Amino acid sequence: MNKFYLTTAIPYVNGKPHIGHALEYFQADTVRNYHRLLGEETLLLSGADENALKNVQKAEEEGIKVEEFLNRNSKVFEKAFSDLGIKLDVFQRGSDKIRHWPGVQKLWQLCFKNGDIYKKTYGGYYCVGCESFKTEKELVNGLCPEHQKKPELVREENYFFRLSKYQNQLTNLIETNELKIIPENKRAETLSFIKSGLEDFSISRSYQRAHGIGVPVPGDKTQIIYVWFDALDIYMTGIGFGINEKEWNKWWPADLHIIGKDINRFHTVYWPAMLLSAGLPLPKEILIHSFINSGGQKMSKTLGNVIDPFEIANKYGVEALRYYLLSQIPLSEDGDFTIDRFLEIYTADLTNGLGNLAARVAKLSQNNKIKAPNPEQVFDNKLKEYFKNYQFSEALAYLWTKVAEVNREINQRKPWELSGNEAKLTILNLIKEIQYIAFNLQPFLPQTAAKILNQFSGHIEYQSPLFPRIKNS
Numbered sequence: 071m072n073k074f075y076l077t078t079a080i081p082y083v084n085g086k087p088h089i090g091h092a093l094e095y096f097q098a099d100t101v102r103n104y105h106r107l108l109g110e111e112t113l114l115l116s117g118a119d120e121n122a123l124k125n126v127q128k129a130e131e132e133g134i135k136v137e138e139f140l141n142r143n144s145k146v147f148e149k150a151f152s153d154l155g156i157k158l159d160v161f162q163r164g165s166d167k168i169r170h171w172p173g174v175q176k177l178w179q180l181c182f183k184n185g186d187i188y189k190k191t192y193g194g195y196y197c198v199g200c201e202s203f204k205t206e207k208e209l210v211n212g213l214c215p216e217h218q219k220k221p222e223l224v225r226e227e228n229y230f231f232r233l234s235k236y237q238n239q240l241t242n243l244i245e246t247n248e249l250k251i252i253p254e255n256k257r258a259e260t261l262s263f264i265k266s267g268l269e270d271f272s273i274s275r276s277y278q279r280a281h282g283i284g285v286p287v288p289g290d291k292t293q294i295i296y297v298w299f300d301a302l303d304i305y306m307t308g309i310g311f312g313i314n315e316k317e318w319n320k321w322w323p324a325d326l327h328i329i330g331k332d333i334n335r336f337h338t339v340y341w342p343a344m345l346l347s348a349g350l351p352l353p354k355e356i357l358i359h360s361f362i363n364s365g366g367q368k369m370s371k372t373l374g375n376v377i378d379p380f381e382i383a384n385k386y387g388v389e390a391l392r393y394y395l396l397s398q399i400p401l402s403e404d405g406d407f408t409i410d411r412f413l414e415i416y417t418a419d420l421t422n423g424l425g426n427l428a429a430r431v432a433k434l435s436q437n438n439k440i441k442a443p444n445p446e447q448v449f450d451n452k453l454k455e456y457f458k459n460y461q462f463s464e465a466l467a468y469l470w471t472k473v474a475e476v477n478r479e480i481n482q483r484k485p486w487e488l489s490g491n492e493a494k495l496t497i498l499n500l501i502k503e504i505q506y507i508a509f510n511l512q513p514f515l516p517q518t519a520a521k522i523l524n525q526f527s528g529h530i531e532y533q534s535p536l537f538p539r540i541k542n543s
C-alpha cells in the first residue's frame with residue numbers, strides 16, 4: 071500500500087488561529103482525503119512551535135508561567151482542527167521532552183558529525199517577532215518591516231550551520247523538481263534567494279537569551295538550539311524520529327509540507343540543507359499559499375476588518391467556509407475575503423448551484439419512485455491533473471461547470487413533463503450525474519459529498535436543503 075504523509079506548518083502559539091490557518095488546514099485535509107480515496111494510507115501532522123522567545127514574552131505579559139501558557143495555547147490550535155471538521159493524526163508539541171527533544175538533538179549530532187556546525191562570535195539585529203536575524207538592508211527606518219519593531223542588537227558566541235556549502239546542491243534539487251516547490255512564483259523566489267548567495271546562519275543562542283527555554287545543544291549546556299532548527303524537526307519527531315526508527319521509516323520522507331509564504335525560506339532552503347547535511351531524505355513537495363486580505367487590505371484590529379473563521383463556520387457551516395477558501399483564494403497571489411463576497415458565493419454556488427441541483431433531482435426521483443443505482447467510484451481524470459499542482463480553485467471551478475451543466479439539462483429537458491420510460495431514463499441519468507459530482511467532491515467538501523451520496527443511494531427522498539438560503543439582513 072502506498073503511503074502519503076503530509077503536514078501543515080507548525081505555528082507559534084503566541085497568537086490565535088486565524089483565517090490563514092483555516093485555509094491551510096482545509097488545503098491539507100483536501101489533499102489527505104484525495105490520497106485516501108486513491109486507496110493510500112495517509113498521515114496528517116500538525117503541531118506547536120513552543121520554544122520561541124515570543125511565547126516567553128507573551129506569558130510574561132500575561133503574568134502566567136510559560137508552561138501554563140503553552141498548555142493553554144497549544145490546545146487552542148489543536149482544537150482549531152476539530153472545530154473545522156478535520157481529524158488530525160498527530161499534533162506534536164515542541165515542549166515534549168520525550169517525543170520531540172531526542173530527535174532534535176539527534177539531527178544536531180548528525181549535522182555536527184558531518185562538519186557542518188561550528189562556533190563563532192556574532193553580532194546582529196534580532197527580531198523576536200520573526201525569530202531571526204535581520205541584515206541592515208532588510209530593515210526599514212531601523213525597524214523590522216514585518217513587525218514594525220526595532221530589533222535587538224545581539225552579540226554573543228553561537229553555533230553556526232554551514233548553509234553556504236549547500237548552495238549548488240539545493241539549486242540543482244529545486245531546478246530538477248526533485249524538491250518540488252509549488253506554485254511557480256514561489257519556486258522562483260526561492261531560486262533567486264539561493265542564487266543571491268547563501269550565508270551560514272546561527273543555530274543556537276545563549277541559555278540566558280533563550281530564558282532557559284528550548285532544547286539544549288548536545289554537550290554544551292550554555293547554549294540552546296535555535297527555534298527554527300528545533301521547530302522544523304517536528305515534521306520528523308512527530309512520526310518517531312530519534313525514538314522509534316520503525317515508525318519514522320514508515321512515513322518519512324514527507325510527501326508534502328503545506329506552508330504560508332512568510333516561511334518559504336525556512337522550508338525550501340534551511341530545512342532541506344539541514345537534512346542534506348544529516349544524510350536524510352528530503353520532503354518531496356512544498357506547497358506555499360499566500361495570504362488573505364479583506365476588502366483589499368491586510369486584516370488588522372485597527373481597521374476592524376478581521377474575519378474570524380470560527381464565527382463564519384458557526385454561522386454558515388464549516389463547509390461553506392471551506393468552499394469559499396478553496397475556490398476563491400488563488401494559490402500564487404493573495405486572496406480576499408469579505409462577508410459580502412462570501413454571501414454572494416454562498417448563494418450562487420452552494421444554495422442555487424449544488425444545493426438546488428440536489429433538491430431538484432431528489433424531488434423528481436421521489437415523484438417518479440426511482441431508485442438510485444450504485445454510484446460509479448471513479449475519480450475524474452481532469453481533477454487528478456489539477457491535484458498534481460494543488461489547483462484547488464481550478465478543480466472546484468471545473469466541478470461547478472458540471473453542476474451548471476446538469477442544472478441546465480434539467481431546464482431544457484423538463485423531466486416533469488415526460489412520462490413512462492423516457493422520464494425514468496432521464497431521471498436515472500440525472501442521478502448518475504449528481505453521484506459523479508458528489509463522488510468527486512469528497513476531497514473538497516467531505517460532509518456535503520457524504521450527504522449527497524447518502525441521499526442518492528437506494529430509495530431517494532427529498533430532504534431539507536444542503537445550503538439553506540440566507541435572508542438579507
Ligand SMILES: [Zn+2]
Pocket residue numbers: 197198199200201214215216217
Ligand atoms: Zn520581524
